Amino acid sequence: xxxxxxxxxxxxxxxxxxxxxxxxxxxxxxxxxxxxxxxxxxxxxxxxxxxxxxxxxxxxxxxxxxxxxxxxxxxxxxxxxxxxxxxxxxxxxxxxxxxxxxxxxxxxxxxxxxxxxxxxxxxxxxxxxxxxxxxxxxxxxxxxxxxxxxxxxxxxxxxxxxxxxxxxxxxxxxxxxxxxxxxxxxxxxxxxxxxxxxxxxxxxxxxxxxxxxxxxxxxxxxxxxxxxxxxxxxxxxxxxxxxxxxxxxxxxxxxxxxxxxxxxxxxxxxxxxxxxxxxxxxxxxxxxxxxxxxxxxxxxxxxxxxxxxxxxxxxxxxxxxxxxxxxxxxxxxxxxxxxxxxxxxxxxxxxxxxxxxxxxxxxxxxxxxxxxxxxxxxxxxxxxxxxxxxxxxxxxxxxxxxxxxxxxxxxxxxxxxxxxxxxxxxxxxxxxxxxxxxxxxxxxxxxxxxxxxxxxxx
Ligand code: GLU
Numbered sequence: 001x002x003x004x005x006x007x008x009x010x011x012x013x014x015x016x017x018x019x020x021x022x023x024x025x026x027x028x029x030x031x032x033x034x035x036x037x038x039x040x041x042x043x044x045x046x047x048x049x050x051x052x053x054x055x056x057x058x059x060x061x062x063x064x065x066x067x068x069x070x071x072x073x074x075x076x077x078x079x080x081x082x083x084x085x086x087x088x089x090x091x092x093x094x095x096x097x098x099x100x101x102x103x104x105x106x107x108x109x110x111x112x113x114x115x116x117x118x119x120x121x122x123x124x125x126x127x128x129x130x131x132x133x134x135x136x137x138x139x140x141x142x143x144x145x146x147x148x149x150x151x152x153x154x155x156x157x158x159x160x161x162x163x164x165x166x167x168x169x170x171x172x173x174x175x176x177x178x179x180x181x182x183x184x185x186x187x188x189x190x191x192x193x194x195x196x197x198x199x200x201x202x203x204x205x206x207x208x209x210x211x212x213x214x215x216x217x218x219x220x221x222x223x224x225x226x227x228x229x230x231x232x233x234x235x236x237x238x239x240x241x242x243x244x245x246x247x248x249x250x251x252x253x254x255x256x257x258x259x260x261x262x263x264x265x266x267x268x269x270x271x272x273x274x275x276x277x278x279x280x281x282x283x284x285x286x287x288x289x290x291x292x293x294x295x296x297x298x299x300x301x302x303x304x305x306x307x308x309x310x311x312x313x314x315x316x317x318x319x320x321x322x323x324x325x326x327x328x329x330x331x332x333x334x335x336x337x338x339x340x341x342x343x344x345x346x347x348x349x350x351x352x353x354x355x356x357x358x359x360x361x362x363x364x365x366x367x368x369x370x371x372x373x374x375x376x377x378x379x380x381x382x383x384x385x386x387x388x389x390x391x392x393x394x395x396x397x398x399x400x401x402x403x404x405x406x407x408x409x410x411x412x413x414x415x416x417x418x419x420x421x422x423x424x425x426x427x428x429x430x431x432x433x434x435x436x437x438x439x440x441x442x443x444x445x446x447x448x449x450x451x452x453x454x455x456x457x458x
Contacts, residue, residue: 080381145179181387201376227315240313241266355368422438
């Protein structure tokens with residue numbers, strides 16, 4: 001019996017990575033990398049702390065705060081903060097573990113980390129959120145810094161929370177430095193950071209479509225199912241529409257909105273949903289309005305996948321484990337050819353197995369092609385890396401410059417996955433290589449080699 005705590009989400013993320021390494025030729029070629037896998041899967045440091053804050057009724061409230069400083073071989077720990085009632089060490093270890101390899105795939109100097117709290121921002125006033133953030137940072141500020149650990153946003157942590165957190169860090173440490181990313185544009189934030197994760201997913205999938213169709217097809221005319229309605233889903237949807245595709249679904253934890261017939265969400269409708277989310281409200285509040293109910297079905301308690309009809313692309317962009325094995329089968333039956341995770345670990349292992357088996361059985365154009373979050377959603381943290389670079393140089397790049405760099409990074413991330421899979425997994429020409437195997441090996445070997453050079457294993 002192992003005396004390790006039960007950490008289902010972390011074990012899932014670990015097994016997903018380890019199984020792709022095992023099933024490739026990596027360990028045959030480099031057996032010593034098994035040792036690296038054992039070392040890299042233990043966090044360098046975990047900080048846990050108490051967060052006491054005062055609610056609007058002047059009552060004492062208490063939550064748990066965490067920061068998992070997972071790996072710093074490639075640079076300062078880097079990764080978001082999640083404020084959600086489901087947050088625990090298993091969730092943050094899975095997110096931190098994914099973040100190590102995702103950050104490596106960006107090609108920028110960033111280690112991996114993740115943090116957050118079981119604090120639930122839903123139903124809280126702006127003042128309660130500010131007081132919580134101040135209390136959270138009062139402890140966290142002892143453990144982070146621009147060259148040590150640079151948090152950012154994740155679920156429940158937007159530009160507003162980053163602002164409150166940054167202000168408290170600045171006051172306590174008497175230091176203005178790029179200690180957080182996702183900052184406001186007028187005080188150190190990078191242009192395109194809010195858009196970066198969603199845009200990056202779409203740029204990545206554009207390369208998948210071009211590769212799979214020998215450059216003949218693009219997003220134009222494609223039907224795209226998206227889940228979620230936060231930052232990632234919103235900007236993925238806007239970019240799909242800009243490129244000529246239709247967005248047929250969005251969702252939140254309470255239900256899904258599905259467009260009737262050939263209808264697509266418009267940018268104006270996405271803006272309305274974004275405004276709701278700023279106020280921490282649910283899609284259900286808008287779904288019954290005359291304009292929305294005429295054009296969309298609202299399905300309470302449902303995820304979109306089995307309800308979207310024929311689709312070409314699916315972009316899970318809500319949270320972990322939001323596509324089951326059965327939903328994966330339904331997406332394939334609906335004609336879906338490309339699936340890429342905007343969320344971290346959006347697909348269950350059962351769903352990945354369904355997609356990967358279909359890809360192997362239907363080599364070439366008939367196959368569904370799956371891209372894991374650590375490659376497809378790397379655009380967000382990549383632009384965080386660019387924000388760190390701008391802060392260090394005390395300059396600001398234009399939106400065009402940042403967008404161009406984001407496009408280059410997503411292209412390199414895709415190509416790295418393809419090339420690495422060809423080297424270690426699928427040598428056959430004309431076969432879609434496994435992007436999950438290729439991306440895992442590319443991220444892992446980069447980190448493992450840096451750790452070896454630095455004496456972390458031998
Ligand atoms: N939370 C985002 C992610 O999962 C962004 C992290 C960051 O920008 O540091 O990659």
